[in-house]
Amino acid sequence: MEYILSAENLSKSYGKFCALSGLSLHLPKGAIYGLVGKNGAGKTTFIRIICGLQAPTSGEYTLYGKKNSEKEIYVSRKRIGAVIETPAIYADMTAEENLREKCLMLGVPSFTEIPEILKLVGLGNTGRKKAGKFSLGMKQRLGIALALAGNPDFIILDEPINGLDPQGIVEIRELILKLNRERGISFLILSHILDELSRIATHYGFIDNGRLVKEIGKNELLGACRKCTEVRVSDTKALARALDALEIEYEIISETSAKIYGEINVSRLVFSLAEENCELISAREKNETLETYFLNLVGGSENA
Amino acid sequence: MLKLIRAGIFRYIHSTAFKVCSALALAVGFIFAHNIYKNVELDESWFFTATIIFASLIAINVGGEISKCAKNKITAGYSKTKIFLSELIVANLAILFFFVLFLLFSFVMNVRLLPHIPLKLALLYIFGFMCISVSLATVFFSITCIIPKKAVSAILCLVLLFSLYYTSDKVDYALEQPEFMQQATIDENGEWFKFEVENPEYIKEPLRSIYTFYSDINPFGQREKYETIIYPYLFDDARLELLRKNTQEQAANPEYLLEKLERNVSESEWEFIHRAPLYALAPVPVFTLAGWLVFRKKEFR
Numbered sequence: 001m002e003y004i005l006s007a008e009n010l011s012k013s014y015g016k017f018c019a020l021s022g023l024s025l026h027l028p029k030g031a032i033y034g035l036v037g038k039n040g041a042g043k044t045t046f047i048r049i050i051c052g053l054q055a056p057t058s059g060e061y062t063l064y065g066k067k068n069s070e071k072e073i074y075v076s077r078k079r080i081g082a083v084i085e086t087p088a089i090y091a092d093m094t095a096e097e098n099l100r101e102k103c104l105m106l107g108v109p110s111f112t113e114i115p116e117i118l119k120l121v122g123l124g125n126t127g128r129k130k131a132g133k134f135s136l137g138m139k140q141r142l143g144i145a146l147a148l149a150g151n152p153d154f155i156i157l158d159e160p161i162n163g164l165d166p167q168g169i170v171e172i173r174e175l176i177l178k179l180n181r182e183r184g185i186s187f188l189i190l191s192h193i194l195d196e197l198s199r200i201a202t203h204y205g206f207i208d209n210g211r212l213v214k215e216i217g218k219n220e221l222l223g224a225c226r227k228c229t230e231v232r233v234s235d236t237k238a239l240a241r242a243l244d245a246l247e248i249e250y251e252i253i254s255e256t257s258a259k260i261y262g263e264i265n266v267s268r269l270v271f272s273l274a275e276e277n278c279e280l281i282s283a284r285e286k287n288e289t290l291e292t293y294f295l296n297l298v299g300g301s302e303n304a
Numbered sequence: 305m306l307k308l309i310r311a312g313i314f315r316y317i318h319s320t321a322f323k324v325c326s327a328l329a330l331a332v333g334f335i336f337a338h339n340i341y342k343n344v345e346l347d348e349s350w351f352f353t354a355t356i357i358f359a360s361l362i363a364i365n366v367g368g369e370i371s372k373c374a375k376n377k378i379t380a381g382y383s384k385t386k387i388f389l390s391e392l393i394v395a396n397l398a399i400l401f402f403f404v405l406f407l408l409f410s411f412v413m414n415v416r417l418l419p420h421i422p423l424k425l426a427l428l429y430i431f432g433f434m435c436i437s438v439s440l441a442t443v444f445f446s447i448t449c450i451i452p453k454k455a456v457s458a459i460l461c462l463v464l465l466f467s468l469y470y471t472s473d474k475v476d477y478a479l480e481q482p483e484f485m486q487q488a489t490i491d492e493n494g495e496w497f498k499f500e501v502e503n504p505e506y507i508k509e510p511l512r513s514i515y516t517f518y519s520d521i522n523p524f525g526q527r528e529k530y531e532t533i534i535y536p537y538l539f540d541d542a543r544l545e546l547l548r549k550n551t552q553e554q555a556a557n558p559e560y561l562l563e564k565l566e567r568n569v570s571e572s573e574w575e576f577i578h579r580a581p582l583y584a585l586a587p588v589p590v591f592t593l594a595g596w597l598v599f600r601k602k603e604f605r
Contacts, residue, residue, distance in 0.1 A: 074380070102376065
């Protein structure tokens with residue numbers, strides 16, 4: 001798999017406080033990577049390092065095949081668009097002027113793309129209104145528009161739907177999906193709104209205490225979050241034979257436990273198990289969401 | 305880096321602070337030009353106002369850029385060194401633009417004076433003030449880079465300005481003191497007897513060299529010297545003649561003052577005019593290096 005961003009054992013300390021401790025992450029080309037973590041878990045510190053705003057204390061990362069210690073990292077960064085925390089915009093300029101400044105900075109030869117970008121993010125009709133007078137949602141959209149300037153092929157968004165109304169959330173979601181599908185742009189999205197993230201992300205990274213605790217693909221996560229009945233039995237081999245006979249999908253976890261997917265008729269299952277001389281010890285229905293998966297991963301009781 | 309400079313110029317042109325400062329530069333320039341036009345004697349208020357304009361613009365624009373928007377440039381793949389240098393260049397271009405605006409009215413309203421002023425003197429005078437502008441812009445820029453808070457750096461720039469102004473005034477006053485003072489007393493025969501005594505306020509070597517050097521590198525000290533040289537050229541013939549006549553009739557020490565009204569540049573004054581740009585630019589490398597060292601280590605949020 002081709003990775004556009006790989007981080008290995010990345011650490012960052014501010015005095016005695018350790019914001020990142022040995023974080024490793026791999027972002028495949030074309031992915032929408034959702035980075036999930038509590039407040040203060042180290043998400044924003046991580047993207048600050050990737051974007052060159054801060055230097056790591058130890059460890060390294062590779063961006064488009066260039067290590068952070070190499071001079072060519074600056075060239076790799078030219079392929080990135082980013083909105084980190086609050087969008088960095090000029091309050092006394094209009095949306096179009098903000099984009100023109102960014103295009104001049106990037107050396108984009110013409111401004112013909114600007115109206116299209118503004119339309120894309122829903123700021124096509126802001127006219128002469130100064131960005132300082134924009135609402136929080138409009139500023140967020142302008143930040144995304146600035147990240148899109150210069151045709152980047154990797155965009156980093158920190159809480160992109162902060163301050164957006166429900167319609168704005170849907171529009172930004174569709175925009176991200178459209179850019180990903182049509183232009184092949186990869187995304188790294190930091191978000192607290194896990195339900196929203198679960199609608200677009202193709203890969204997930206779960207970060208806690210400055211460390212990546214789990215990196216998982218969408219399909220793998222769907223499997224993990226799928227509605228199932230977790231059973232404990234005296235013999236999973238016997239359980240497997242019974243479930244095969246009943247044509248029910250399952251997953252053996254250990255010698256005594258398994259996950260059974262889909263609806264089950266408990267009486268028939270118990271009868272079949274009895275025929276196999278297998279005892280059903282317990283059965284518990286599980287219906288995990290991304291939220292519960294995350295909470296289980298980083299310490300549910302603490303965060304519930 | 306040219307891309308960064310172009311983007312910086314675009315940003316300055318569209319910033320409210322730049323527009324306000326341009327209007328102020330024009331206004332101060334107009335007052336300066338009008339005073340010359342009306343043959344009013346100049347004071348240093350115009351220079352002080354102009355430097356406050358520089359300080360304000362740099363603190364607002366550079367401070368805002370560094371605290372908030374420089375992260376756009378870093379994310380876009382520019383090194384901190386390139387960002388620092390491009391911002392410094394743009395700040396200096398903005399200050400030179402103000403300088404041009406400031407001089408605009410002086411040229412338009414006082415064309416009649418131009419034939420009196422030797423071209424070399426006029427060019428070196430303008431170049432000297434350009435160097436002072438660049439130097440001040442660099443100092444203010446570096447302070448703004450070193451101090452992370454915009455308001456604090458703005459106050460610090462203004463405090464520096466007042467300090468330079470105050471110390472220049474004091475140092476120039478001390479340097480102007482004569483080595484001996486004349487005193488008179490009546491002897492036993494009732495005759496006036498004149499004698500010279502050492503002036504306790506006279507600055508002796510090696511302190512005198514230090515004071516002189518400080519006066520030479522202080523922008524306000526430089527302004528004072530430039531003004532002394534250009535002074536007789538800023539009046540038309542009739543007004544200059546009137547000033548000479550009044551001085552002759554009213555001044556206690558007319559020879560010294562009449563010398564100041566002569567339209568000629570002495571050898572020592574030419575020497576100063578040639579040397580002054582170097583003195584003016586002396587703080588540039590020091591402050592640039594200090595600002596860059598801090599900026600390259602700066603971590604952005």
